Amino acid sequence: MKMEADLIAGFKEKTNKMLGFYTEDAKLSKSYIAVAFIALLVGGFLGLLQGLNRAGLLELPTWFNYYQVLTAHGLLLILVLTAFFTIGYFYAALSHNLGGLLPKVRKLAWIGFYVKLVGFVLAVIPILMNEASVMYTFYPPMAAHPVFYIGLALIVVGVWLCCIGAFIQVANWRKNHKGQHVPILSYFATGVFVLLFFALMFVAVEVLFMIIPWVFGWVDTINVMVARTLFWAFGHTLVNIWYLTAVSAWYVVVPKIIGGKRWSDLLTRVVVIALVIMNITGGFHHQIIDPGINAVVKFMHVFMSLAIGFPSLMTAFALFAVFERTARRKGGKGLIGWWKKMPWGDVRFLAPFIAMLSFIPAGAGGIAQSTNQLDQVVHNTMWIVGHFHLTLGMSVVMTFFGISYWLVPFISNRVLTPQINRLGVIQTWIWTIGMICMSGAMHYVGLLGSPRRTSYTTYGDHATALGWDPYLMLLAVGGTLLIVGVILQVYAVFNMMFFAPKGETEFPIAEEEDNATKTPYLTERWGIWIVVMLIVVAMAYVIPLTEFIVNAPPGSPPFKTW
């Protein structure tokens, strides 16, 4: 009997391997995804509190004030949700694509998991104690409790461990598959981890070598402009890391779900390379109205930022071309009649599709606000908040939601039931309407001048500020719809993880077209692309950083203004 059971177990393990499913690796991804969606739940509720406060409907208590809530909301959704989802998703892809994770890689990812969690807890404690109401941007010379920065440093180390794990995994595969292209989703993963690895260096230098010595009192003052510049070299890259993660699903997964083929393999890889090379330099557009940087350097940076728009416009073409081609193959006719052939009732398509659509206004807004004078109109207003809720909250997060409806069943050895699919479709529409209300209100009220990161105020009943109130009310309506969306989504994820019927779910990866041209091996030469990236980063940052350091004013001591 025992032998028979062993045989069956062994056989099952073999079929799983054929399907590219590895139990140990699935457990890892499951843990990452679970943390991501718990972060969404908590962060979402904190967001609701802010929305209600901004509309003047809710006064927050002194022991948990608006700025504490806002700092925690940012940290949970911008760092925890995105980092844990990205790592969980790409580690599942690496495992599936590359024949299972190497034991040491899996170990690194687990160590990274716990280091990040410990770091996160350390960062949150001072926030709850009102010792770190400094926002996720923590601009010096505001100084939080030292433990907050130690927590951040640990999160950085945890993510680095996952980057190194991914590099080892990919390098090992390449050694055993000489001359072959890394499978496309793992190629995206490589790009994402390369970006993460280098982007984190900037913030690590800021936190470890500038802020920590300063908050412990080992040095008296800090160079605020250098700290701020290093932060945004990291901060904006992080934005594009999420975006690249979402794009990977648009190029590779969505075509499979609609029953189509992938767009040109070469162009896809070119987009990845372009985004890796040009991303870090984009951070400077957060500093367009800063002092200490002259107009010529700022103009160069407009180019550096707008250049990122080009691969995105390539992507826009590719995706809609895939949709049309697939729909026509299925008998779709006419200029727009082919739209009817798309699987609108399948949440795995619907959510990422609306996410893509939202990237059209989101990307256009991004191009507008990267240009000097237009940025001056909207800088630090609610417009910016509207912009990143459209990009992150819609384009990226809705894609993550769409991914969850096959990834969670895949790693849990369960299936997506029609009921959960229907729930997902409803969730998608609630989220869409909620985000349109909220982000639309934010964009508009921002144009009127309403500032971001400011708790409810009428500025002594000034007529201008009172004129913002109706839009802030619409913002709160959107926020309320969104919390309904959050609850449905988190329910769906944990249902699929623990309660859905057992069964096998496919990891959807679209094939290339039959007559596809062969991709040159040049795309695999990461050494070249990283050198090019470093040259571009040097072009962007050497001049301003030298200026800030050589012509530095006396530094600033730490301040606690809250």
Added chain:
Amino acid sequence: MKMHLDEKIWLTISFGIIMGFMLITGYQAFALEMGPPSNMETIDPQKVDQTAPFDNPGVKKIGDNEYEVVMTLQAFGFNPNNIEIPAGAKVTFIMTSKDVVHGFEVAGTNINAMVMPGHIQKITQTFDKPGSYLVICNEYCGAGHQLMSTTITVK
């Protein structure tokens, strides 16, 4: 590699749009001198009160309906505050921060500038329309950030 004609047209237009933005931004910044506030002067942030011109903040008339406002920003206020100027006045704000990072925004105008400790920021605006303009700090600066505001009255 083969690329469809449609895609070539699309990418050419895409490239054109980006270049268009560049040219217009450059024209505005350099030919029309509408560049974003980018003053290069520095100051010791711990000695603002002892350093000219910030030892004497206030509104100064420097020409025919032309004014200079020397202003310090500090959690959670502007000095001077409740400024009054005649309609049509061209006003240059010269600002620095005495503590953390602040923002200087005048709602309903294009005035929007970061004011950093250690740096002197400048921005100029002509106020043609009379009225009460709301001035706010738009960079989170602490517990009373939502109170940091004042007005400019144009008569």
